[in-house]
Amino acid sequence: MRISQIVRIRTESPTVKTFMLTDRLCAKAKPGQFLMLWIPGVDEIPLSVLDAGDNLVSVSVKAVGDATRHLHALEAGATVGVRGPFGNCFTESRGRVLLVGGGTGTAPLLFLAKQLAAKTERLSFVEGAKTKDELLFVHELGGICNEKSLITTTEDGTAGLQCLVTQPLASLLDKEKFDMIYTCGPEIMVKKIFEMTEKRKLPIEASLERLMRCGIGLCGSCMIGKYRVCRDGPVFNAAQLREVQEELGISKLGFDGSRIPL
Amino acid sequence: MNGEFSLESNPLSISFAGLTLANPTILASGILGYSAESLNRVAKGGAGAVVTKSVGIAPRAGYSNPTVVQAESGLINAMGLPNPGIEVYSEEIRFSKTVLRVPVIASVFGYSAEEYAVVAKRAVEAGADAVELNVSCPHVKQTGAEIGQSPKFLSEVVQTVKAAISKPLIVKLSPNVADITVLARAAVEAGADALTAVNTLKAMAIDAETMRPILSNVRGGLSGAAVKPVALRCVYDIHEALGDVPVVGCGGVANWRDAVEFFLAGASAVQIGTAVAENTEVFQAVTKGVETYLRRKHYGSVKEIVGLAHRK
Known part of the structure; x- marks a missing residue:
């Protein structure tokens, strides 16, 4: 400490x-x-x-x-x-990348976007929140992506598109070719995005969240499948996400170690 | 498989208390032990057996964070025995037995002899190959004391559990006592088939800037390299006092040399905990190193070097 x-x-x-x-x-x-x-x-x-x-x-x-x-x-x-x-970190992809953030999940993606901006051919960002006031870092993201490649969504329609962050993704993924999709946010959202990238055979890296105690891979509080989110993650790739599909967006371990629904 | 055959076929195989392990490395309790999948990962990392997270009669959420703090050459933890209770955990033990190819040892704790016995019985019914008693938790009748610090309470718990199960019974001893051989003897006389030495050393961390204890529970248990010399001495003491009683060494094992030192002190096997954070395949590395050591020293098996440091 x-x-x-x-x-x-x-x-x-x-x-x-x-x-x-x-x-x-x-x-x-x-x-x-x-x-x-x-x-x-x-x-x-x-x-x-x-x-x-x-x-x-x-x-x-x-x-x-x-x-x-x-x-x-x-x-x-x-x-x-x-x-x-x-924990580990996102890998640096070149070419065309898409970042999808929900709520405070946008934070690590902003950090990533800053590092990738100069290295990628094209960087697109989709950010979703409940309402306009909760759309984070819009100004910073606007500076990194050009206007066309930043899409915002709100559940109440107070800013951007009125829908969930996953909604504009389908057409975006069909329309454009991406070399990597990065995502972080509520796990239900991550699961949906993973399903979309799987359907299209696209690479993805998702940052997951679990109850953390030791932070160093010992206590097992943050397990998803055989993986320790604190040590093997928090960033997981498509192959790993496939291995933990029974738990992804479905359940996690609670404080007493029993499985609880997400 | 009988002992002789396994020794012939595999110099690393070890039998004690009715258990036969393909190699003498065991996952220590409390490490990655919530789920069958995590135990299986450790087994695939080369562990000869795994000990589950300590399980009690009812669910416990454990303490709030900080539950782990780094110390010089070790870690201090105060998790607070988080566990889902034996009813839920029985399923995990059952599932473990279908996927793991190594013995599963259930770590059990309780607040009375009867509670220990109920949990141990259910763990065995779920398929546990052996039971390890965690006797380092507070005893309700005598607040602040550990069952593992009182020969009388320890004896009562071991006797009651022994009468309730038909599988090997291992008692994990606390190092926080004046003379560990007194407790070791009490456990063996009450029916323990083997002893694990030792649990963590009582410890704490205080932050100078905020002038507070760091762990939410204030006191915790020290593990890792810092405790190895103490654990080694405990194993040596027990072997000297009790001779042939199988002892599992536990405390700061991170490489083959640590393991060998424990064998020489009198341990038949070693448990590894803290070192698993760095490498979940540490078991493989330790086993391989032990094998090379045995060959270099011209010994045919691990069993042959157990207790050799006691030679006059």
Whole structure:
């Protein structure tokens, strides 16, 4: 456990804040990797890295439970603990790539998009959220993709297309040829996207989420099939996703180790 | 397969307490043990047997994070025995037995002798090849103490479980005692077929900046390289005091040399836990290294070197 300071907090949406922390090791994190953040006296939670460099690391956090609400209540200058970076990362594909993010799942994909922008022939991004206020990083993404290659969707139609993020995908995947599809977001969404890429025999890398305790591949809390999401993942390719289809978007292990529906 | 045949065919095979293992490396309890699929992955990584996550009579969510913290040359964990309870876990044991080709040892804990016996019986009914008692959890009648720290309670638990099951009974001893041989003797006299030495060492981590204990449970158990010398001494003590009782060494084994040291101290097999994080195929690597060592030293089997460090 390394002690770190929150140097800056940015409000991204009514429910999401970005925290910039000092940490020499996590500053070297690659897109897809995560860190364990300790809120002293409260809890320790896994968070995807949004950005890293210059001895700093950023994470975007949605206030959903006790730990994240405590984190949202902290101010710049507060002390937290950090372990990591943990897990594997997205592979760098060339050619034409498509990134699909749902909710805070957009965070690691923004990090990836920044790295891929200069290396790929074409980068397209589809982002979905419940409502306009929760569409994250639209401005940053707009700067990376050109206007035509950024599609946004909202469930209530307050911005972009009124539909689920998966809806514009079918025609996009049929119309254009992609060398790689990257995705992160709610697992039901990931599962649907995986089904679409499988049908079209397209390569995919998806970042998954599970209950994390040790973060280093020992305790088994984050297993999906034979894989440890914390150590073998969190990024899985098509062949691996095929192996865990019985659990993908269906069930995970709960705190007591029993299988619970997602 | 009888012992002689297996020794002839495979120098790494080892038999103890009625179990025959193709090699002397065993997955330690608490590591990747929730599901049959994860146990199978470890078995495919070369483990000669696997020990499940400790299971009790009812589901337990365990402690909140942080549950694991890095220490110098080791890890401190306080998971809080998260487990789905024997009813749900029986299914996992049953499934394990259909996919794994190595013995499945069920780790069992309880808050009374009767609870231990009920859980052990159900684990065996589900197909467990042996039971390992985790006796390092608090005893309700004597808050703060561990069953494994009291010869009287330990004896009562072992006797009750022994009477309830027909499979080999292994007792995993706590190192957090003044004289481990007293507990080892109590367990064996009460009917234990083998002993695992040792469970984690009681430990804690405090952060200087926030001036707080790091683990949510404050205290946890130290594992990894840091505990190896202590575990080795415990195995040596037990072998010296109890001679032929089979002992499974556990504590900081990460390579063949560690394993060999445990055999020389008196262990018939070793358990590996913390090192699995780095490499789920550590079992294969250890076994291969042990094989090379035996050949180099001109020994025909692991059994031949067990306890050799005791030669005068």
